[in-house]
Amino acid sequence: MKNKTVAAWLAFLGGPLGLHCFYLRGLGSLPGWLLPIPTALGVYGLERARMYGLDDAWSWVLVPLLGFTIAGCALTAIIYGLMTPEKWNARYNAGAPLDAPQGRTQWLTIGAVVLALLFGSTILMASIAFSFQRYFEYQVEEGRKISQ
Structure with missing residues (x-):
């Protein structure tokens, strides 16, 4: 039986590592194995920016890449x-009654949703702003090189 609260917290806290995918689908989950790739590339980008x-x-x-991965996992949470x-139990707890307690929303589930909304939207907007700022600064610099 897969618990909705556990899945939401795993998607929020461990989503960039694919933990929620492994929890829900097992070790054969392809997205679970692919999610750490953009996460690692984003961390490498942070290290390059620091160096x-x-x-x-x-x-x-x-x-x-790191920001968009974190924001996507927050959206999943x-x-x-x-x-x-009913939908949770039908999808992840096949064979269980549709009103099984594992699919019910609790206060901890709501906490995961609120924090995912707060941090996910903040990180998404920061990633978009950073990307566009750097892109436009690069374009201005290239324009200056051409004009000289």
Whole structure:
């Protein structure tokens, strides 16, 4: 029996590592194995930005991968938390009654949804702002090179 609250918290806290996918689908989950790739690339981009500064082109390409992965996992936590008990139990607890307690929304589920909304939207907006700022600064610099 898969618990909706546990899945929502795993998606929020351990989503970039694919923990919620492994919890719901087992070790054969392809998204669970693929999620750490953009996470690792984003962490590498953060390390490059720390070592070479924010003017490093690879860092401003790689850093948003981490932000978008975290935001996507936060969205997944919100979807899990807001799913009706009937739909949850039909999808993840096949054979169980549709009103089984594992699919019910509890206060801890709501806490996961609220925190996922708060942090997910903040990280998403910061990633978008960082990406566009770096892209436009790069375009201005290239325009200056052409005009000289």
